[in-house]
Amino acid sequence: xxxxxxxxxxYVWDGYGGKIGRLEDILVNxxxxxxxxxxxxxxxxxxxxVEIIPANQIASLWPSMTLKVGVDRIKxxxxxxxxxxxxxxxxxxxxxxxxxxxxxxxxxxxxxxxxELFVLTGVDVSGAGLLRRLGLEKLGRFFVSTxxxxxxxxxxxxxxxxxxxxxxxxxxxxxxNKLVKMPPADIAxxxxxxxxxxxxxxxxxxxxxxxADTLEESSPELQMSILSNMPPERAADILEEMDPDEAAxxxxxxxxxxxxxLLELMEHDDAQEVRALLNYPEDTAGGIMTTEFAYVPExxxxxxxxxxxxxxxxxxxxEGMHYVxxxxxxxxxxxxxxxxxxxxxxxxxxxxQWVIAEESTVEPLTPQEDVAYLIAKYDLASIxxxxxxxxxxxxxxxxxxxxxxxxxxxxxxxxxxxx
Amino acid sequence: MKKKFETPLWLKKIGIYLAVLxxxxxxASADNDAPGIATYSMAGSIYKYKFLFIIMAVTIGEVVxxxxxxxxxxxxxxxxxxxxxxxxxVKITALAMFSLLLANLGTTVAQIAGVAASGELFGxxxxxxxxxxxxxxxxxxxxxxxxxxxxxxxxxxxVAISYIITVFMMKPNWGEVLRATFIPQFEMEPHFILAVxxxxxxxxxxxxxFFMQSSVADKGLSLKDYPFTKFDVTFGAAWGNxxxxxxxxxxxxxxxxxxxxxxxxxxAAKALAPLAGNAASLLFSAxxxxxxxxxxxxxxxxxxYAFCEAFGFERGLxxxxxxxxxxxxxxxxxxxxxxxxxxxxxIPLFPIMWLSQTLNAFFLPILLYLVIKLSSSEKLMxxxxxxxxxxxxxxGLTVFISLITVALFVAMFWxxxx
Numbered sequence: 001x002x003x004x005x006x007x008x009x010x011y012v013w014d015g016y017g018g019k020i021g022r023l024e025d026i027l028v029n030x031x032x033x034x035x036x037x038x039x040x041x042x043x044x045x046x047x048x049x050v051e052i053i054p055a056n057q058i059a060s061l062w063p064s065m066t067l068k069v070g071v072d073r074i075k076x077x078x079x080x081x082x083x084x085x086x087x088x089x090x091x092x093x094x095x096x097x098x099x100x101x102x103x104x105x106x107x108x109x110x111x112x113x114x115x116e117l118f119v120l121t122g123v124d125v126s127g128a129g130l131l132r133r134l135g136l137e138k139l140g141r142f143f144v145s146t147x148x149x150x151x152x153x154x155x156x157x158x159x160x161x162x163x164x165x166x167x168x169x170x171x172x173x174x175x176x177n178k179l180v181k182m183p184p185a186d187i188a189x190x191x192x193x194x195x196x197x198x199x200x201x202x203x204x205x206x207x208x209x210x211x212a213d214t215l216e217e218s219s220p221e222l223q224m225s226i227l228s229n230m231p232p233e234r235a236a237d238i239l240e241e242m243d244p245d246e247a248a249x250x251x252x253x254x255x256x257x258x259x260x261x262l263l264e265l266m267e268h269d270d271a272q273e274v275r276a277l278l279n280y281p282e283d284t285a286g287g288i289m290t291t292e293f294a295y296v297p298e299x300x301x302x303x304x305x306x307x308x309x310x311x312x313x314x315x316x317x318x319e320g321m322h323y324v325x326x327x328x329x330x331x332x333x334x335x336x337x338x339x340x341x342x343x344x345x346x347x348x349x350x351x352x353q354w355v356i357a358e359e360s361t362v363e364p365l366t367p368q369e370d371v372a373y374l375i376a377k378y379d380l381a382s383i384x385x386x387x388x389x390x391x392x393x394x395x396x397x398x399x400x401x402x403x404x405x406x407x408x409x410x411x412x413x414x415x416x417x418x419x
Numbered sequence: 420m421k422k423k424f425e426t427p428l429w430l431k432k433i434g435i436y437l438a439v440l441x442x443x444x445x446x447a448s449a450d451n452d453a454p455g456i457a458t459y460s461m462a463g464s465i466y467k468y469k470f471l472f473i474i475m476a477v478t479i480g481e482v483v484x485x486x487x488x489x490x491x492x493x494x495x496x497x498x499x500x501x502x503x504x505x506x507x508x509v510k511i512t513a514l515a516m517f518s519l520l521l522a523n524l525g526t527t528v529a530q531i532a533g534v535a536a537s538g539e540l541f542g543x544x545x546x547x548x549x550x551x552x553x554x555x556x557x558x559x560x561x562x563x564x565x566x567x568x569x570x571x572x573x574x575x576x577x578v579a580i581s582y583i584i585t586v587f588m589m590k591p592n593w594g595e596v597l598r599a600t601f602i603p604q605f606e607m608e609p610h611f612i613l614a615v616x617x618x619x620x621x622x623x624x625x626x627x628x629f630f631m632q633s634s635v636a637d638k639g640l641s642l643k644d645y646p647f648t649k650f651d652v653t654f655g656a657a658w659g660n661x662x663x664x665x666x667x668x669x670x671x672x673x674x675x676x677x678x679x680x681x682x683x684x685x686x687a688a689k690a691l692a693p694l695a696g697n698a699a700s701l702l703f704s705a706x707x708x709x710x711x712x713x714x715x716x717x718x719x720x721x722x723x724y725a726f727c728e729a730f731g732f733e734r735g736l737x738x739x740x741x742x743x744x745x746x747x748x749x750x751x752x753x754x755x756x757x758x759x760x761x762x763x764x765x766i767p768l769f770p771i772m773w774l775s776q777t778l779n780a781f782f783l784p785i786l787l788y789l790v791i792k793l794s795s796s797e798k799l800m801x802x803x804x805x806x807x808x809x810x811x812x813x814x815g816l817t818v819f820i821s822l823i824t825v826a827l828f829v830a831m832f833w834x835x836x837x
Contacts, residue, residue, distance in 0.1 A: 092505050105731030133509040195496035
């Protein structure tokens with residue numbers, strides 16, 4: 001295993017043992033591959049005037065960098081414009097570990113021989129790597145043996161590395177492809193740690209659904225920052241993709257003119273839903289509920305109910321369907337059936353017989369702590385919100401929002417980086 | 420839909436300014452913390468107005484450097500430590516970070532000494548005040564309650580205004596003051612040179628540069644708001660140093676003329692006697708305490724963050740101790756070590772307060788060199804890189820400080836008595 005830190009600034013020798021010059025950088029190609037091959041060595045200014053050496057002329061890199069041929073037989077290098085200089089652009093920069101789901105700094109780079117080629121195998125983010133860069137390798141090995149817990153996460157294979165640079169579109173798109181495979185909550189956590197230039201460039205390439213999911217998990221500051229740097233039409237599209245309660249929370253924090261403008265740009269139905277939610281105080285059931293829930297009309301059998309759901313657009317929107325609500329023609333709640341019971345039931349049985357006997361409900365102005373209490377007490381996955389005067393069902397509060405009341409999401413505890 | 424009140428443009432601009440306000444004014448207020456007040460009152464009482472020129476010269480330097488730090492923050496969106504690591508590699512980062520750590524350790528010691536000194540003005544022994552202050556500050560900071568206390572502490576630091584009032588009450592010879600401000604007078608004597616270095620170090624602090632850039636980067640300020648940021652920096656630096664100058668003048672007219680060189684906090688408090696009479700100690704102590712606690716809430720934590728960021732250690736107050744051992748370890752280390760140093764039996768508090776600032780000045784040239792290199796790089800800053808004038812001023816400042824450091828060693832060699 002060869003480390004780039006061992007090669008920086010070392011001499012490159014030609015096939016006859018003559019010194020050529022010191023190493024300035026290493027170029028690799030194909031950063032979208034799992035093992036990008038080294039394509040060239042870049043040398044510092046030297047009296048022989050050799051600048052770049054193609055990789056196929058390298059005989060060995062360690063313990064010394066020697067070529068196969070004499071200095072007069074070095075062939076020219078033909079760049080294709082997509083090479084990545086490792087020392088200038090990857091070493092010491094921040095990268096995303098998509099497997100460990102964290103943002104880390106590159107301390108060293110690992111290279112290995114693969115037949116005729118040399119390839120980049122991974123990135124060293126460990127303390128041992130740091131010490132190696134400082135020339136304190138022995139101390140580094142002592143660390144590895146003492147704190148061996150961190151050794152296994154020390155070198156990240158290149159396939160899990162998303163290397164982001166805001167002004168390098170090719171690497172950006174490779175990084176985006178790797179990042180979107182991560183859960184949105186993890187993407188949001190990483191985006192939160194990036195600087196504004198980088199995350200703006202990164203998020204621009206995300207499609208709207210992924211971006212909406214990521215924003216839902218982000219801190220309010222990040223949400224506002226991202227939305228305000230985006231053309232209003234796209235911002236409106238993103239808001240449509242988000243859950244209405246999340247969209248309402250976000251819009252509530254924006255200045256009134258801005259949120260009005262965005263609501264105008266949204267599709268009428270989606271905007272109406274969000275506006276309805278904006279009417280309620282933030283810390284009540286109305287403020288945290290979502291209007292997307294699955295429902296069926298009265299007097300159906302279990303089988304008919306399932307058909308109805310499959311054809312219902314509202315059911316399509318209900319992403320975390322746990323219960324099915326039976327509503328009459330006035331949209332008043334007549335009963336709640338768990339999805340489990342519905343699926344397991346005899347299709348010809350009357351749906352009414354599966355209704356939960358004791359069902360709890362809350363009102364829009366019920367304080368959020370009381371809602372969380374009921375959800376916890378009765379082990380519910382969601383609780384219906386009923387208008388006290390008309391008995392119309394307005395929405396549901398889901399268990400994840402209840403947890404947020406009791407246990408703040410990770411970002412809430414984070415202090416500004418200026419400290 | 421009711422028509423909304425259209426805020427007039429000038430009101431909007433003030434609003435934007437208030438939102439942007441912060442880094443410049445805070446950093447500058449911190450100039451008048453315990454080490455600062457100690458340095459300036461000592462200088463005024465021993466050397467009368469000679470230090471006014473130095474303060475004036477250093478103000479120019481501070482404005483230039485802080486503006487560069489702010490600009491780098493706005494353009495790159497990253498902190499100084501990040502940039503140093505990304506552009507210069509690990510070895511230089513290690514040099515810069517350890518310099519920062521040592522300088523900040525010195526200043527933290529000075530802040531705790533300030534707390535201890537203000538306590539002793541009321542008979543509270545340092546063995547009680549120092550550890551209690553350290554524990555309280557740590558708990559406040561670690562639990563994120565800093566924001567609540569910030570206002571109180573900032574209010575306490577307004578005590579510095581009492582120096583201005585005192586000066587006007589004493590009616591100094593303004594002609595002499597102005598002459599001293601613009602005509603340099605220098606003594607090749609080790610104590611004088613140490614005081615000069617301390618003045619420089621108390622005004623342009625290494626941590627101030629990091630703090631400025633990180634705050635600006637974190638606020639997500641955009642380039643179009645930059646004129647406001649620039650104003651905040653300039654105004655903050657100017658205001659902070661005006662206060663410093665008044666501290667010098669106030670001790671000059673009260674203590675220098677009475678032949679009392681300031682050697683302890685008690686001496687320094689006497690400068691406020693014309694204004695506050697017997698309550699001078701109380702007034703002085705309140706200001707000292709407030710400024711020290713404010714700085715203690717900010718400095719150790721920001722040092723720890725910068726250090727961990729540069730080396731990629733896990734960091735953040737939302738992590739558990741087991742997840743971020745380096746982060747909590749360094750923070751605890753700075754505080755504990757500082758308290759221990761202050762509690763060394765017989766150690767004189769007042770000299771610590773101002774001598775620690777010379778450490779800042781020692782390490783400043785290294786940092787300034789790196790900052791100048793970063794901010795004049797077209798690759799990094801694009802069209803926002805330094806102008807030639809800025810490079811000349813900043814480079815001149817770096818050379819100036821280095822020369823003074825050399826002068827110190829020369830003077831010590833010629834005057835081994837001191």
